[in-house]
Amino acid sequence: MNHLSPTLLRIQNLEVCYGPVQVLWGVSLSVNQGQVACLIGSNGAGKTTTLNAVAGMLKAKAGKIFLKEEELTAQPPRERVKRRITLVPEGRQLWPKMSVEENLLMGAFSPGFRKNADANLARVYEMFPRLKERRTQLAGTLSGGEQQMCAIGRGLMPDPELLMLDEPTLGLAPKAVDEIFEFVRNIRSQGVTVLLVAQNVNYALEFSEYAYLIETGKITLEGPSAVLLSNQYVQEAYLGSA
Numbered sequence: 001m002n003h004l005s006p007t008l009l010r011i012q013n014l015e016v017c018y019g020p021v022q023v024l025w026g027v028s029l030s031v032n033q034g035q036v037a038c039l040i041g042s043n044g045a046g047k048t049t050t051l052n053a054v055a056g057m058l059k060a061k062a063g064k065i066f067l068k069e070e071e072l073t074a075q076p077p078r079e080r081v082k083r084r085i086t087l088v089p090e091g092r093q094l095w096p097k098m099s100v101e102e103n104l105l106m107g108a109f110s111p112g113f114r115k116n117a118d119a120n121l122a123r124v125y126e127m128f129p130r131l132k133e134r135r136t137q138l139a140g141t142l143s144g145g146e147q148q149m150c151a152i153g154r155g156l157m158p159d160p161e162l163l164m165l166d167e168p169t170l171g172l173a174p175k176a177v178d179e180i181f182e183f184v185r186n187i188r189s190q191g192v193t194v195l196l197v198a199q200n201v202n203y204a205l206e207f208s209e210y211a212y213l214i215e216t217g218k219i220t221l222e223g224p225s226a227v228l229l230s231n232q233y234v235q236e237a238y239l240g241s242a
Helices: 047-055 077-082 100-106 117-127 129-133 144-156 174-189 201-207 225-229 232-238
Strands: 007-018 021-032 036-040 062-067 085-088 162-166 193-197 210-215 218-224
Touching (some): 007 047, 021 047, 021 062, 021 210, 021 218, 036 047, 036 174, 047 077, 047 162, 047 193, 085 144, 100 117, 100 144, 117 144, 129 144, 144 174, 174 193, 201 225, 201 232, 210 225
Parallel strands (some): 036 210, 162 193
Antiparallel strands (some): 007 062
């Protein structure tokens, strides 16, 4: 574990099932405040399940989840949102027939967040000028990269302390991938802690500081991202270099 700045998120021996099938087996990880951490692994390894468990969308069968030492394991999703945990789901999940601005404002839908909605909207537009240009356009008519910006922007509307991004670059053109990762860097520079899940292992390790490798529901390797990037097993299994 890495202890340079205070721990924001701590997961301890987490076990999660989908019905009778167990997907996570004793997963433990921590994310420090102001850090970009990533969870890498192949499809079906348990990355999305981990994020959904932190967001409260899936119940833990065993183990504990803490945010700043407050245990959240039994809290419903809305309580976790109140504690400023935001999940930007895989596949963006925008409302296609609503405008960009309406989609963004849905991110501040909870009564506690509405009072800051205007200020946060201005901040999102400053970070994503293209969304401002397209604010009246229907979200379904945006390009893939712009839709992902909109999904991330919506995730920033409640002013999160922990922003979880599930596969933010899936299916995007290389130029859009570069852009999205630059935005992640920018978000982090504003003091938001980021937990990132990405199949694009190379990018994920280059843009994060600390990484966890999850395989068949268990963390099998962890360490500074640069160390994992040069790890022979990671290179052979996930980066395609012999």
